[in-house]
Amino acid sequence: MNLLCQLFARPAIARDWGAGQWNTFLPLARSARLLGRSLYLFEHNDLIDVVPGRLLDQLRGAVAQTRYVQGQALRELRHVARALGGAGIPLIALKGGAYLVAGLPSAQWRNLSDIDVLVPAKDIDAAERVLKQAHWVPSGDFDEYDRHYYRDWMHEVPPLKYPGREMEVDIHHNLSPPVSRIRIDAERLWADASMIEGPGGTHIGVLAPVDLLLHNAVHLFMNDELRGGLRDVVDFRDLYGHFFAADPAFGRLLCARARALGCGRPLYYALTTAQRLLALQVSPEVIADVEKHAPAAPVARLMHRLIAEVLAPRQPAKDNWIAGQLLYIRSHWVRMPAGMLFRHLTHKYFKQKRTDEVSAQDLPG
């Protein structure tokens, strides 16, 4: 098992660590974007004294950077909320932005590189138009195919960015792509979300607790960014622990909601992965309940192996290329019909080839 997972499962093991373990820990935590979370873990388990001083400096440096990025993210969220609010379009902050707005425990360490917001499906074109009129611009060079991919097949518009600011804005109208096998009724998300008033009279929505976890599950297990995904499993575990502490029935509510929204399978993967990799404590009834959504046993076994390979490698980014590729293909498989998947992957393949040729010319010398 990967050392980082061992640490998150049983923090006290750090007391017995020597240079070898610390030298395995730091690259794993840095590449998994879990430095800040690790500092938080050491602080809350009275382990600060056992962390080598130079590593504490690394962890504190990461937290300083996180605080800055969080400030930028909140500011961007408010700018977006103000612009959309002026046009009567409501929004819900998703993922890291939501944890910040809602003041959840992960706000103490959670890094983020962009902000994701949800708007009603009927408003998504208007939302994009409003932001563009307010001078947000597409953050990359998207060709006609990319725009088609984002708009028609996925659940978002191409990322936008305000000139001179650092945070990208991703606007979604659902938590899962419209073409995928999972179809969440977004109106039910809106019905249960809470609105939080921020400075300047802006209103930013946050999903109901159960939906926060389901979004995490859908995002991690239907996304092709699994590679850096241990952080998402940690988020899941932290959120589960937080809401379970307030309501012992939380696990059952979560399963019921997953069934109602049709995302039992991602919840199955998320819960069992958090349990396997990070020792999430889940009651046997909840496990029995979620296992109803498991795939056939041999598939589940293979998936758990692949997930562990990719999310918890023994060393960062080593030797898990095949597992990563298999999961990448699967993540597209579950969200696109086969014909569409074939077209998408071949387009990406040839585009990648073109990019390779360009960058080869740019090499120094």
Add this chain to the structure above:
Amino acid sequence: MSEQKLILDAGPFRVGVRATEPRFFDTLSWFYRDSIRDNGADEVLDYDIHVYRPPSLRRWIKPQIQFGIDGMQPFEPHPLENAFPMYEWGLNWCIATSAHRYMMVHSGNVAFDDQALILPGNPGSGKSTLSAALNLSGARLLSDEFGLVRPESLDMLPMPRGIPLKNASIEAILEFDGAAPLGPTYPKTRKGRVRHLRPDSASQVQQAAPATPRWLVFPKYRAGAEDVLEPLDKAEAFRQLAFNSFNYKLLGETGFRTVDRMIRQMDCYRMEFSRLDTAVALLTALAGRGGGQA
């Protein structure tokens, strides 16, 4: 090819370097012979760096070299012959993106005893050349590129590394001191022709001893200009020091307070120079005088 491993101190950072290239290894050992740690396996590292030839067909035509950290490759590979500049640049990248525990000032820094002279500046200002010349004249080299300041104590932490001299600066330093310990010439890097000056042994040996910021001088190289060293208004010095800090904005209030307290305890000047020997004499006299009128 067998892999060699070296553990080096780079000021507050401990760096592991694994590489398969004997020539790169020789260069590294020559520059940092007084910074090498010898009890290998027991050292906790900040950065575990891997310098290796990427497995591609190009290796048979035009061999390349890759910089790896945390199992990732943050940059495109460089031509094999530029392994050492790539390593130096790569380590700077690692530090710049992670060391927010410190305020990082873009400056050359030297010390007279434990009193630091900070020379911030943009590329072309002559700060690296001045730092090199001051080190050759007996001042302790704290660092070039990064001035690392601990916000709580305002201690400036040394990080003596090879000073990259670019293009005409190489000849300027050789003219200043014909025996200057310069490493190999790298004729084609992205910054042009580069040769590094090795920091003297004393600076490397004393790299755990911090210095106190005492003088702040903004240098500007101007061909043919008369030397000028004149006091700089502290508000202007604040603005320029903040502007020259890599992570001033990121550190927020900590950054503001750190720059504020540094400025209050330092004498601040601007300087124009065209000749190294007179510039070095001016700065040495400034330090020798101990106090200042600014």
